[in-house]
Amino acid sequence: MGGTGGLAAARAGEGTRGRRALGGAPLVAALAERAAASPLRLCVPGHGGGGYAPSALRRALERYGVWALDWTEVPGLDDLAWPHGPIRDAEARLAEAFGADGAAILVGGSTAGILAAVLALARGGRVALGATQHRSVYAALALAGARPVFLPEVADPETGYSLGLTEAAAAIVERERPALVVVAHPTYQGVAATPPALWEAARRTGAAVLADAAHGAHFGADPRLPPPALAAGADVAVLGLHKSLGALTQTAALVWRKGMPEERLRAMLRLIQSSSPSYLLLASADSASAAWAADGARRWARAVDHALEAAAWLGDEAWTPAVARDPTKLLWLRPAAGAGDLLAVLRAAGVEAEYADGRAVLFCLGPHVGRRGVERLRRAVRAVRSALPAARSARPVPAASPPAPPDMDMLAALAAPGERVPLAAAVGRVAGDFLVPYPPGIPRVLPGRRLSAEDVAAVAADLGLGREVQGVTPDATIKVLRPERGAGP
Ligand SMILES: Cc1ncc(COP(=O)(O)O)c(C=O)c1O
Structure with missing residues (x-):
């Protein structure tokens, strides 16, 4: 110590x-x-500080430096909103690399693609989804005026983490006939276990399927990884190029299959994306897709080898549920009273983890890690073991349950004037914002929800576990609507 x-x-x-x-x-x-x-960076962005930086961009940066390469749209450099030059060519190559019929580069993260896809495919309609969805999906529902239809998920009894949708989800899609189905491919914990019947039900009923592959751009590189989202059955997918493929932060791609309304998708992207995109970001997406096509298979095969090696020495303390899952998302089952203390000891030992929630610690073991990185991780794990006793109880984290449906339009609730009241005094009032345990960013309460005692108790339980809940101030107040505006019948 x-x-x-x-x-x-x-x-x-x-x-x-x-x-x-x-x-x-x-x-x-x-x-x-x-x-x-x-530190050894076992977190996003996936380039890990440069060890997995795509080579074309790295060489250009070495030769010219960051300032000389920082451009935006000027004559001759193309236009992200209406690509017709090098951006169009980069997008065509990116589509080919990921087995898609079309692609758009995103400079607002996977969030931009999720917003655009939901606006294009489900405005004013119904969207079927499991509860374990990132807040950007709920933001898209709010913007698109779409209503959620929740699909049941299996929760792992040991940890509370989602193991994917249940078989019953397909029957709900058949019955409810949503315009769009959104699946996490994978979840934050790397699970990519959508039942085949769900893809089939969507196809039979004509619902489009959007895969949130913010953490799954590298899928398909190795047979031990889950299949890529489009090959698995999605019609459209967001790929987080910055989370696992070595592109710069905020870089992602929207990819789609034939039959998707490309013009509408692009029109929605024009509403959302910056009119001054960073060409460093665009070039990093281009470069990462080129590197992926050139040697993704070789680099990810080694990354999977190293991740499996690390899981083997963690033994029973590695989370290895019997579902399709990305082995490079290594979850170390380490109950800890203070997740923050655990991360601090890891940091002092030279390792930056992706997150810890009191039940487990998540490490992202991409191609930059290598055998020496695995050794470094091993030393950091030993440092935690000697510095911090494991908490006695290994309670599962509260499983993500579907947030109760809002009682008014979510966007109207977000825009309405409100006041802050103590959480405990909010029962019966209408929530004016999302309440989101973070990480991993899955909402507990949606704006426009008239809060029940159970809603308030669930948020209080998250806070009681020492979790940060976005939307709750440090002195435990939340925004609710003024009674005359939002609390009418
Ligand atoms: C599952 C999931 N989907 C979507 C997003 C949004 O991605 P981005 O941060 O690239 O906008 C995240 C971000 O953490 C995520 O974890």
């Missing part, structure tokens, strides 16, 4: 010196501190 504490003190000293040297720009200083610490 002495060593770990000394390291922490040394890093704190570095931080102070760094802040002074960087002229008081707090964000620059915070970044510089992380860069100076140079």
Whole structure:
């Protein structure tokens, strides 16, 4: 422990010196501190600090530097809204690399693609989805005025994590006939286990299927990874190029199959994306897709080997449910009273994890890790074991349950004037915002919901476990609508 504490003190000293040297720009200083610490990055972005940076962009950066390459749309460089030059060519190559009939590059993360796809395919309609969906999917429902139809999920009894949709989901799609089905491919914990009957039910009923593959752009590179979203049966998918393929943060792609309304998808993207896209981001998407096509199979085969090796030495402490799952998302089952303390010990031991929730720690073991990285992880795990006793109880984290349907339009509730009241006093009032345990960002309460005692108790339980809940202030107040505006019958 002495060593770990000394390291922490040394890093704190570095931080102070760094802040002074960087002229008081707090964000620059915070970044510089992380860069100076140079941890093994087992978290997004997937380039891991450059070890899996796509080679064409890396070479260009080495030759010209970041400032010379920072351009946006000027004559001759094409137009993201109406691609007709190098962006069109990059998108065509990207579509080919991912087995799609069309593709658009996203500079607003997978979020931009999810918003555009839901607006294009389900405006004012019904969208079937499991509860384990990122907040961007719910944001899309709010913007599109779409109503959720919840599909049941299987929760792992040991951890509470979703193991995918149940077989019953297909019958609900047949009965409810939604315009769109959204599936997580994979979930935040790497599960990609949509039952085949669901894809079939969607096809039979004419519902389009959107796969949220924010964490699944690398699927298909190796037979031990789940299949890519479009090959699995999706009609349209968002691929988080920055989360697993080495592109710069905020870079993603929307890909689709023939038959999808390309013009409508692009029209919605024009509403959402910046009119001054960063060409560094666009070029990183281009470069990452080229690298993927060239040597994705070789690099990911090694990454899977190393991840399986790490899971083997964790033994019973590795989460290995019997469902289709991405083995490079390594979950270390480590009950801890304070997830933050655990992450801090890992950080002091030189490893930045993706997240911890008191039940487990998630490490993303991409191609940048290698055998030396696995050794480094092993030493960090030992540091945690000796510094922090495991919590005695290994309670599952509360399983994601479908948030209750809102009682008024979500967008209207978000826009309506409100007031902040203590959470405990909010029963019977209409929520004016999302309440989202974070990470992983799956909403507990939707805006426009008239809060029941159960809704409030569920949020209080999340807070009681020490989880951060977005929408709840540190002094435990939430936004509710003023009674005359939102609380009418
Ligand atoms: C499952 C899932 N979907 C979508 C998103 C949104 O992706 P982005 O941050 O690239 O906008 C995230 C982000 O963490 C996510 O975890």
